[in-house]
Amino acid sequence: MDAAPTDKQVATKKSGEAFRSVFSSQTFSFVGFGTTKRKVKQNVYIFAEEQPDGSFVTRSLNKHFIPSGKTKKISKEQLLKGFLPEPDLYLNKVLPMLRKVRGMVDTADAHRNQGELMSAEFEYKNALRVDEEHIRATFGLGLTYLERGELDNANLVCRRIITLDSAFGEANKHLFNEFGIQMRKHTMYAQALRYYFKAYRLTKNDEHLLYNISRTYYEKGKLKLAMKFLNMALELNADFPEAETLSRVIAKKSGQSLSSADSTWLGPLED
Amino acid sequence: MSFLGRFLVEQGAITEEQLEDGLRYQQEHNRRIGEEAVERGLLTPEEVRAICDQQRRDPRLFGDIAVEKGSLCRQSVDELLFFQKVHHTYLGEALLLLGHITREQHQLLMGRHYALRDNGRVSLRYLQDFFADNQVAETLFGAVSRGIRRFAGEELAIVSLGAASDGGAYRHRAVLGGVLLGGRHCTAAIGLSDPLAGKLVAGMVEAGDPKGLDGFFDAVLGFFGKMLRGVSLFLEQEWVVRRDIWSAASGDTLDIQGRTPSGAVGIDFWLEDVPA
Numbered sequence: 001m002d003a004a005p006t007d008k009q010v011a012t013k014k015s016g017e018a019f020r021s022v023f024s025s026q027t028f029s030f031v032g033f034g035t036t037k038r039k040v041k042q043n044v045y046i047f048a049e050e051q052p053d054g055s056f057v058t059r060s061l062n063k064h065f066i067p068s069g070k071t072k073k074i075s076k077e078q079l080l081k082g083f084l085p086e087p088d089l090y091l092n093k094v095l096p097m098l099r100k101v102r103g104m105v106d107t108a109d110a111h112r113n114q115g116e117l118m119s120a121e122f123e124y125k126n127a128l129r130v131d132e133e134h135i136r137a138t139f140g141l142g143l144t145y146l147e148r149g150e151l152d153n154a155n156l157v158c159r160r161i162i163t164l165d166s167a168f169g170e171a172n173k174h175l176f177n178e179f180g181i182q183m184r185k186h187t188m189y190a191q192a193l194r195y196y197f198k199a200y201r202l203t204k205n206d207e208h209l210l211y212n213i214s215r216t217y218y219e220k221g222k223l224k225l226a227m228k229f230l231n232m233a234l235e236l237n238a239d240f241p242e243a244e245t246l247s248r249v250i251a252k253k254s255g256q257s258l259s260s261a262d263s264t265w266l267g268p269l270e271d
Numbered sequence: 272m273s274f275l276g277r278f279l280v281e282q283g284a285i286t287e288e289q290l291e292d293g294l295r296y297q298q299e300h301n302r303r304i305g306e307e308a309v310e311r312g313l314l315t316p317e318e319v320r321a322i323c324d325q326q327r328r329d330p331r332l333f334g335d336i337a338v339e340k341g342s343l344c345r346q347s348v349d350e351l352l353f354f355q356k357v358h359h360t361y362l363g364e365a366l367l368l369l370g371h372i373t374r375e376q377h378q379l380l381m382g383r384h385y386a387l388r389d390n391g392r393v394s395l396r397y398l399q400d401f402f403a404d405n406q407v408a409e410t411l412f413g414a415v416s417r418g419i420r421r422f423a424g425e426e427l428a429i430v431s432l433g434a435a436s437d438g439g440a441y442r443h444r445a446v447l448g449g450v451l452l453g454g455r456h457c458t459a460a461i462g463l464s465d466p467l468a469g470k471l472v473a474g475m476v477e478a479g480d481p482k483g484l485d486g487f488f489d490a491v492l493g494f495f496g497k498m499l500r501g502v503s504l505f506l507e508q509e510w511v512v513r514r515d516i517w518s519a520a521s522g523d524t525l526d527i528q529g530r531t532p533s534g535a536v537g538i539d540f541w542l543e544d545v546p547a
Contacts, residue, residue: 111378119378122364128357141357153356160353163346 019050022061022090023083045086047094048079065093066101066131101127105137112144120144135167139175146182158183158191168199180212189220207236211243218246223254276362277429289371296365302358304333307351308343318342327421327478330493407457407499408525408540411447414495415461415529415538418487422474423467425531432527441537443468445488447495449509460539461488467534485513 024045031040046058047067056079059067074082108123121144127137142157161167161179168176176199183192196213203209210233217226227250233243276294279285285293302310305319314322314337322336329336334348343351360368367377416427438444441462448458463471463484472483480486488511496509529536 116378118363119374122367122377125357125359132354132357156349156353156356159349163350 018052020090021048022046022086022094023048023058023079024086024089025083045089046083047090048074048083050076061094062131064130065089065097067094068131068133097130101131101134101137104130105134105140108137108140108144112140112147117144117148133164133166135164135172136175138164138167139172139179142179143175143182146179146186149186151186151188154183154186155188155191158188158195162195162198165202168202177208177212184216184219187219189216192216193220205236207233207240207243210236211240211246214243214246218250223250226250227254277432279366284376285366285371289366289369292369293362293365293371296369297360297362300358300360300365302355304348304351304355307355307358308337308347311351311354313347313351314342330490407451408527410498411457411459411495411540412527412529412538414491414498415536417494417498418491419467419471419531419536422478422487422490423470423531423533424474425467425470425533427529427531427536430528430530432525438462438537438539440464440535443484444513445484446512447488447492447510448512449492449495450507451499458541460537461491462537464534464536467531467536470533488513 022045024043027042027044028039029042030037032038045061047061048056048058050056051073055073055075057071057073058079059071060069062068104123104127108120108127111117111120111123121141124137124141124144127134128141131137138157138161142154142161145151145153145157158179166172180192180195183189183195193213193216196209196216199206199209200213210229214226214229214233217223217229227247230243230247230250234240234247237243276290280287280290305314305323308314309316309319318337322333322340322342325336326333334343334352337343338345338348363372363377366372367374412429419425419427438460442465443463444460446458446460448456450456468484471487475481475483475486480490482489492509492511524539524541527536527538527540529538
């Protein structure tokens with residue numbers, strides 16, 4: 001391994017942005033047997049992104065030069081000692097591909113907003129073929145299937161989303177909520193609950209999530225469970241108007257049967 | 272050859288050569304779940320072959336058999352199904368990627384296709400006049416194709432679409448029917464030529480079903496029901512009757528003539544709104 005690069009040799013970041021680039025290291029492995037056995041050198045490329053605490057999160061690059069797979073956290077010292085910067089690869093391959101995928105998803109979103117659902121599906125799939133873990137594309141594909149009433153396909157996407165922890169992060173909250181609401185509107189209650197409970201396992205202090213769980217149980221007719229989760233939401237935030245309204249509706253329904261018009265009291269779910 | 276493809280050619284939207292091109296693209300790029308599993312290193316080719324061999328006797332899906340055998344976990348099956356869906360190219364998309372239709376044509380064609388399908392009350396006569404599709408008819412054709420692929424190991428291709436025929440060319444016949452949710456009756460008279468019927472009987476015996484063609488038609492009915500559920504349609508009742516008479520409704524009927532390497536298939540399909 002050559003002498004470790006200095007900070008100067010690493011691609012310079014613009015101020016205010018997290019530093020990101022591609023790095024490489026070499027690994028050696030033996031192939032063949034007996035007289036044909038030989039040592040083979042392989043370059044391994046990783047994408048590294050600086051974190052607020054100064055450490056780096058790294059991911060491998062897939063065959064389309066998109067960061068993918070499990071993340072690994074390393075210190076800046078480990079990065080600079082063990083890897084060589086590859087700014088050309090980052091600028092000429094990785095960055096253009098990331099932009100291309102973002103463009104595909106933007107186009108897909110536009111098609112979906114205009115009701116052009118076949119074109120939306122086509123563009124979301126194009127994006128996912130390059131970046132299989134693209135969260136916005138995955139949500140978009142699921143919402144497209146829901147709008148077309150293709151519930152089995154939407155269920156498939158829901159099961160996929162549940163395996164992607166980053167889908168439940170703050171950055172994707174709006175999409176997370178939209179997908180959950182649409183599943184409920186299409187009476188995919190079991191799937192919605194599985195989806196919400198995955199989020200609950202990751203975040204136990206979100207009163208809006210607890211409200212969504214409660215609302216799903218309510219629409220499913222499980223009033224006791226609806227009340228349980230509503231009380232948990234109100235314990236986190238006693239000043240929660242929507243939860244209070246739902247609480248009154250459930251209490252009334254528990255006492256007597258409601259007409260269907262009563263459910264309009266609840267209005268659309270908003271985060 | 273697909274419903275949609277045949278209509279696109281008959282309407283002049285694409286040429287035969289362009290259709291062949293699109294179908295070839297689909298064959299080269301679309302993968303079965305077993306192929307996807309091998310590509311991702313989740314199964315070996317030998318494991319896939321073992322599961323496919325079992326499918327000849329076992330009507331369950333590939334993933335269900337793989338989970339039972341312990342070859343895959345349920346989450347892996349879900350992932351494979353998702354990636355298979357992502358990588359699947361519809362015929363319209365293939366034609367777009369190959370440059371045989373524009374993006375606007377793609378949205379127009381597919382948009383109308385799905386709007387008419389979702390309407391559910393499209394006249395079958397429309398299928399002959401416009402490039403459109405009726406999902407129940409398409410699903411039934413898919414079920415017949417699946418049965419022929421499973422038990423004769425051959426692919427069924429559409430040769431022509433038209434008005435009702437008399438079924439005279441087919442010695443081996445059955446009438447399949449069902450009642451969809453909402454009360455519509457769907458019925459299909461299916462005929463098989465001698466060589467294909469013989470091959471199917473042999474395939475049924477190999478699969479351990481001694482009922483011969485009766486077993487084949489039962490299997491097709493079973494596939495039809497499952498595939499309809501897959502597109503959110505449901506049969507409240509279903510039946511199959513072996514009949515020598517080739518009967519069709521007096522109203523709209525769609526006739527589908529198909530061929531496999533062994534022989535010919537004819538299907539006359541009609542939908543009826545039966546008064547309560």
